[in-house]
Amino acid sequence: xxxxxxxxxxxxxxxxxxxxxxxxxxxxxxxxxxxxxxxxxxxxxxxxxxxxxxxxxxxxxxxxxxxxxxxxxxxxxxxxxxxxxxxxxxxxxxxxxxxxxxxxxxxxxxxxxxxxxxxxxxxxxxxxxxxxxxxxxxxxxxxxxxxxxxxxxxxxxxxxxxxxxxxxxxxxxxxxxxxxxxxxxxxxxxxxxxxxxxxxxxxxxxxxxxxxxxxxxxxxxxxxxxxxxxxxxxxxxxxxxxxxxxxxxxxxxxxxxxxxxxxxxxxxxxxxxxxxxxxxxxxxxxxxxxxxxxxxxxxxxxxxxxxxxxxxxxxxxxxxxxxxxxxxxxxxxxxxxxxxxxxxxxxxxxxxxxxxxxxxxxxxxxxxxxxxxxxx
Numbered sequence: 465x466x467x468x469x470x471x472x473x474x475x476x477x478x479x480x481x482x483x484x485x486x487x488x489x490x491x492x493x494x495x496x497x498x499x500x501x502x503x504x505x506x507x508x509x510x511x512x513x514x515x516x517x518x519x520x521x522x523x524x525x526x527x528x529x530x531x532x533x534x535x536x537x538x539x540x541x542x543x544x545x546x547x548x549x550x551x552x553x554x555x556x557x558x559x560x561x562x563x564x565x566x567x568x569x570x571x572x573x574x575x576x577x578x579x580x581x582x583x584x585x586x587x588x589x590x591x592x593x594x595x596x597x598x599x600x601x602x603x604x605x606x607x608x609x610x611x612x613x614x615x616x617x618x619x620x621x622x623x624x625x626x627x628x629x630x631x632x633x634x635x636x637x638x639x640x641x642x643x644x645x646x647x648x649x650x651x652x653x654x655x656x657x658x659x660x661x662x663x664x665x666x667x668x669x670x671x672x673x674x675x676x677x678x679x680x681x682x683x684x685x686x687x688x689x690x691x692x693x694x695x696x697x698x699x700x701x702x703x704x705x706x707x708x709x710x711x712x713x714x715x716x717x718x719x720x721x722x723x724x725x726x727x728x729x730x731x732x733x734x735x736x737x738x739x740x741x742x743x744x745x746x747x748x749x750x751x752x753x754x755x756x757x758x759x760x761x762x763x764x765x766x767x768x769x770x771x772x773x774x775x776x777x778x779x780x781x782x783x784x785x786x787x788x789x790x791x792x793x794x795x796x797x798x799x800x801x802x803x804x805x806x807x808x809x810x811x812x813x814x815x816x817x818x819x820x821x822x823x824x825x826x827x828x829x830x831x832x833x834x835x836x837x838x839x840x
Contacts (some may be wrong), residue, residue, distance in 0.1 A: 483516050520545035520546065529549070540565055550573050551577045552578045553581070558607045561606070561608070579611075581607060582624075590639065609754075626649050637669040640809065642782060674817045677792075677796070693759060698738070712757070714741050716741050739751075744776065751784060760792070767799060768825060802818045
């Protein structure tokens with residue numbers, strides 16, 4: 465606001481101050497003011513939106529803003545503020561943008577000349593994960609998929625080949641196992657192979673599979689957990705944090721019940737500084753090290769469609785920048801088509817750890833989480 469103060473009219477200054485008050489006070493612009501009058505309630509919200517929108521218009525005009533960075537929610541909410549200004553629109557993670565929302569935004573931008581959508585069609589989109597299939601024909605499909613399937617002279621589709629996330633060793637494996645051998649170029653060519661001193665085995669691709677079947681348990685009302693794999697994940701994460709304290713790390717799992725158990729285990733044992741996340745929520749994010757906990761074990765599972773989902777698999781194994789540790793039942797995962805290629809390559813490169821924690825025996829023992837919270 466300070467950069468816009470010169471030459472403001474009194475009305476513009478008043479509007480800017482009102483908008484600043486709303487923003488700094490963190491008023492919930494989508495919430496209704498408590499009142500018995502529904503019309504007054506709706507009018508109050510409209511006034512708030514109008515104030516913020518007016519402020520955005522003034523800023524864009526006074527500072528000659530050329531680039532706007534916003535979430536789709538904010539862009540859709542305040543698109544009237546820049547509808548006559550924006551000429552080019554770039555949508556990142558377009559697989560998580562609903563088709564109908566992008567269509568409404570594009571229709572509102574009167575001066576729009578070009579639209580670019582970026583995303584990974586080999587990963588799950590947000591709608592495969594959360595919405596029923598019958599909604600897709602009604603505009604609730606992934607914007608990325610719809611754009612890719614479109615036609616016409618104005619549409620160009622292509623693939624980016626350069627990546628700054630992975631080093632060359634990781635990318636060599638990922639390209640073969642996730643992207644059908646596509647020619648991808650890593651801008652970071654070197655690797656110190658950080659997992660090698662942790663496990664005491666060769667890790668030429670900076671991936672390790674820890675063969676730890678454990679015991680799979682069904683949870684109520686749905687979901688799964690595997691306590692042995694959870695404890696193994698914590699032990700490995702501790703060793704990584706101890707060895708590489710300046711680097712980011714996360715324990716991830718396809719099953720939220722497993723993450724709930726790991727969080728309880730960390731809290732009970734007073735272990736801090738270890739981030740946890742479901743694998744689906746981690747999509748679009750990255751960490752230096754990822755400890756991926758698969759949960760399923762042959763004591764209950766023969767074939768698991770949820771784990772075998774190709775998009776979920778691709779997203780899960782491409783979140784790490786420096787090293788990825790996969791904890792699971794090796795014999796069982798060999799039966800899952802989506803996982804067969806990566807396991808084959810890890811076996812060939814001797815990147816399988818057959819005896820969990822044997823190289824981590826110097827770590828202090830951890831207390832078990834009480835089984836009183838166990839579910840069926």
